[in-house]
Amino acid sequence: MLSPCRLAVVALLALCGWMAASVSGHFSTTFDEIAHLAAGQSYWTRADFRLQPENGNFPQRWAALPLLASSPTLPPTNDPDWQKGDVWGVGFQYFYTLGNHPAAMLAAGRAMITLLGVALAAVVYAWSRSLFGRTGAFVSLVLAVFCPNLIAHAGLATSDLAAALAFVLALLTWWRLLHRVTVGRVLAAGGALGLLALAKFSCVLFAPVAVVLVIARLLRRAPLPVTLGRWHRWLRGPARMGAVTGGGGAALALAVIIIWAGYDFRFAMLAPDAAPGAAPAFSWDEVLMTVPRSSDFAMADGQPAPVAEIPRPGGLQAGVRFARDHRLLPEAWLYGLASVDLFSRQRLEYFAGEYRTTGWWEFFPTAFLLKTTLPALGLLLFAMFAPLWGPLAPRRRLAWRLTPLLVFLAVYWAFALASPLNIGHRHLLPTYPVLYILLGAVGWAAMRAPQGRRWLGTAVVLLLAWHMGESLRARPNYLAYFNELIGNPDNAHRYLVDSSLDWGQDLPGLKDWLSTHATGQKVFLSYFGSGDTMDEGIKATRVADNDFDRREPRLALPVMTGGVWCLSATMLHRTYTHVRGPWSADYEREYQRLVTWLHFVNTLPKGAPPTDTDGSPLPAGELQNRLVNLEHLRFGRLCVLLQLRKPDAVIGHSILIYRLNDADINLALGAPLNVLATAALKQGGR
Numbered sequence: 001m002l003s004p005c006r007l008a009v010v011a012l013l014a015l016c017g018w019m020a021a022s023v024s025g026h027f028s029t030t031f032d033e034i035a036h037l038a039a040g041q042s043y044w045t046r047a048d049f050r051l052q053p054e055n056g057n058f059p060q061r062w063a064a065l066p067l068l069a070s071s072p073t074l075p076p077t078n079d080p081d082w083q084k085g086d087v088w089g090v091g092f093q094y095f096y097t098l099g100n101h102p103a104a105m106l107a108a109g110r111a112m113i114t115l116l117g118v119a120l121a122a123v124v125y126a127w128s129r130s131l132f133g134r135t136g137a138f139v140s141l142v143l144a145v146f147c148p149n150l151i152a153h154a155g156l157a158t159s160d161l162a163a164a165l166a167f168v169l170a171l172l173t174w175w176r177l178l179h180r181v182t183v184g185r186v187l188a189a190g191g192a193l194g195l196l197a198l199a200k201f202s203c204v205l206f207a208p209v210a211v212v213l214v215i216a217r218l219l220r221r222a223p224l225p226v227t228l229g230r231w232h233r234w235l236r237g238p239a240r241m242g243a244v245t246g247g248g249g250a251a252l253a254l255a256v257i258i259i260w261a262g263y264d265f266r267f268a269m270l271a272p273d274a275a276p277g278a279a280p281a282f283s284w285d286e287v288l289m290t291v292p293r294s295s296d297f298a299m300a301d302g303q304p305a306p307v308a309e310i311p312r313p314g315g316l317q318a319g320v321r322f323a324r325d326h327r328l329l330p331e332a333w334l335y336g337l338a339s340v341d342l343f344s345r346q347r348l349e350y351f352a353g354e355y356r357t358t359g360w361w362e363f364f365p366t367a368f369l370l371k372t373t374l375p376a377l378g379l380l381l382f383a384m385f386a387p388l389w390g391p392l393a394p395r396r397r398l399a400w401r402l403t404p405l406l407v408f409l410a411v412y413w414a415f416a417l418a419s420p421l422n423i424g425h426r427h428l429l430p431t432y433p434v435l436y437i438l439l440g441a442v443g444w445a446a447m448r449a450p451q452g453r454r455w456l457g458t459a460v461v462l463l464l465a466w467h468m469g470e471s472l473r474a475r476p477n478y479l480a481y482f483n484e485l486i487g488n489p490d491n492a493h494r495y496l497v498d499s500s501l502d503w504g505q506d507l508p509g510l511k512d513w514l515s516t517h518a519t520g521q522k523v524f525l526s527y528f529g530s531g532d533t534m535d536e537g538i539k540a541t542r543v544a545d546n547d548f549d550r551r552e553p554r555l556a557l558p559v560m561t562g563g564v565w566c567l568s569a570t571m572l573h574r575t576y577t578h579v580r581g582p583w584s585a586d587y588e589r590e591y592q593r594l595v596t597w598l599h600f601v602n603t604l605p606k607g608a609p610p611t612d613t614d615g616s617p618l619p620a621g622e623l624q625n626r627l628v629n630l631e632h633l634r635f636g637r638l639c640v641l642l643q644l645r646k647p648d649a650v651i652g653h654s655i656l657i658y659r660l661n662d663a664d665i666n667l668a669l670g671a672p673l674n675v676l677a678t679a680a681l682k683q684g685g686r
Contacts (some may be wrong), residue, residue: 005134009125009141016121020114020155023476027232028507028531030479031499033157034091035530040064040505041074041094047264048271049332050085050280057262057332058166058198059159062116072100078276079443085281092550095531109157117154118366119168120165121145124433127172129441131401135447136440142464143376143436146471150432152478160426163200167408167430170196170206174251175404178217181226181247190251194258197333201340212243213404220400256329263330274681280335287338288321289313290330299591300578300629300636304512306612311345316358344421348580351422352495354580359422364413367425367500369615370492373470374483375463380435382442382460398441405434424499425558464653479505480653490650493569502569502654504529504548507536509651510566514538515570517649522563528570528657540566544635546628557598557627560669562661565642569654572639578629579636588673594626638668640676 002010032055039051040060052060064350074094075082081089095102106152124144129137144150153161169192176187196203217224217240222239226233226247235243270278287290289311320338323329346357352366369377412431415471421427446457474481480501482492492501504527514523523534525540528548533540541558542549545568574580579587610623641664647656667679 008138012145012248013118013121013125013143016151016154017114017118019145019471019475020117020151021111023109023151024155024476025103026476026508027479027505027673028529028536029095029102029106029505030156030158030505031528031530032159032503032532033106033109034095035087036060036157036159037064037067037076037105038089038091038094040109041067041072042090044068045071045079046074046271046276047266048278049263049269049330050278051087051090053269053280053332053336054201054343055336056159056162056198056200058195059113059162059200061262062162063112063157065112066108067105070101070104072105073098077278083275083277085279089550091530092532096535102532102535106157113157114154116162116165118585119149120154120161120168120433122151123165123168123172124436127168128437131398131437132440132444133447136443139379139443139460139464140436140440143379143439143467144433146468147376147432147436148373148471148474148478148481149371149429151427151471152481155478159200160429163196164430164433165203166192166196166199166203167206168433169449170406171209171404174210174248177212177247177251178213178244179224181224181228181243183228186247186250187254189248190254191258193251193255194262197255197263201337202430204337205412205415209408211403212407212411214248214272216403216407216545218244227614240505259329260334260616263332267327267331267460269330269332269335282339282342283361284324284335287335287342288317289342299580300587300632311342313459344419346420347423348575349422350497350570350575355575357420359420361417363422364416364419364425364428367496368428368481370486370495371425372483373467374485375466375470376439377483378463379439379442379460379467380625382445382456382463383439398444402438402441405438408434409438425496426499477652479503482653483520489653490647490656491654493572493656497570497573497575498528502528504531504568506652506654507531507533507538510655511536511538513649513651513657514564514566518564522561523566524558524560524563525566526568527566528568528576544574544579544632545571546631547576553624554628554631555624557631560638560665562665563659563662565638565658565660566651567639567642567656567658569656571635572643572656574636574639576625577635578632583636583640583673587633587636590629591637594633597626633667637676641668641679 035052035058036055039055040062042048042051043057043061044064045533049057072094072323075090075098077083079090079093083094094100094375121141121144125137125141132140149163150161153164161251169188171193173185173189177185193206196206200279207294221236221259223234224238224243226235226243266272268567271282283291290313317338320334322333323514324331348355348357349359351363353359354360409431416428419427442456442460446460470480470483479499480489480492482489486492486495507527507529510525523540524543525538526543526545527533528545530548532551533542534551543558543560546554570576597613602609604610609617611617640657648659649657651657668676671679
């Protein structure tokens, strides 16, 4: 029979799984999920590792594991999307056009990640208990179980939660190996390192952590016990270096074997029976930066997509090339590592009203402050002073045992502050379980506080209750959680978009709202995500989201009129449209040129081929290009009006709804720019 303590732990872990799984049905696919599940099944059933190799082999395989029983249909191997390795095209077909059951597939994949979330909470409890006893462990467990960010990603079929679990396991097992070298600890460390290497390519951040911990352990003069079968020694001085090197090297060798196992012990990325012409999405020359990345994408003003500088190959690319040439690691793993570096170098991003290509050092600190519960932040302040409240000897021992946690946070945050990839708070996810383990210190300290400071225990309990209440208040919108520092969470889009807030999850909520509040009305939608409006039963005119609408290509300019306008927060700020960044003189100039051209085309006789205003024929594809650019420029002008206007409703904090009349649309599309800007300011309070 379980003791009350163990029963409470089991109940909290069960609650952790329920809180993540119970909200799954409220949301459509988030952006990456169709890619993860499609790629995962392709790994299992076709031994083809071209699809999304940059997002972790293990999470995709793990999430797709239950789908092997029902065996959903993948596109045929001669399909164009499959041939060119377009995981988004393959994923869309896999979910929405091949007769599979997207809701069941999504629920099964998400449930597998939920299991990893429960495992992560259990590891947090166990590690915290070893440091701070039962009371501290309960503090850590409650923080983890009710953390909106961990719950959000424990309910999604993506790689972020798996990476967080793998980082914690690698950190724990490596630290244990440095204090006692045994066969069991070598196997545990090697297994955890291999899991981390297959979970996400941010695994490279563990290398400096591991090195710092080795140095710290060798600087400490305590002997190192080594047990190999019946052979047992306590090593001192320089002899410890050999044991650490041997044990760490063996763990690393096991990790390499696990990486090979993740790719079926095969070097080639393509399956042995791959159809002729099959290739990865980008060539090796492109991911190694020896040639520019192929792209014909340009802004609506005709200028290339903005970049700060052309990425240049460095040490990582040289290492990948060497490992590929000598077949030291699977080709797909090396390709994924190089791809991550290429795509993270620079991309246009939005943060608090600004647009850049190389990020902000303030991005992650701001995201952390706004998306961590205030009581957790309060406990963090407590923890900074907690060691001062206990006896001196325990403080010294405890400080050493906290070393791996503190080193990991220092290294991870140093890289985060320098990272140019500022597209989501989720990239901080591995820091949360480590932080919550550390926060067990407040429970330990409260139990040891002097008689005059017993109020500390009460304060800790109240903060934990507040943290739990914050989590329950956020349900089911854990992904879009923001604390009270933001004010109204419906305003969160002014600071962060993309996966920090709006990952395409709220189509079901939009469908419910439209069914209740907009029956029979004209609906316009600009949606950021990989969900399918047709599958969700939403009938709307799509505007300026061509890159995310994978149904039939639009052959005509959508007619913009008054009606109910529904905009994903990421689209409102035009982060991924052809009119990225603030409205510029170049955009206005091109808009007026295309409007004049369209008026001219509309005067041509019916059936006459469209031409330029001087009567010259348009090159092949130019008509469609102009119509798409004009669509995005129109939408950009409308957003100038809407960005300062209060929405009439907000769905899940991520989709903003505006009721506009024809006069509003005419103002947005036809007024001189100065008049439009003035009108936008006047409407800011509406």
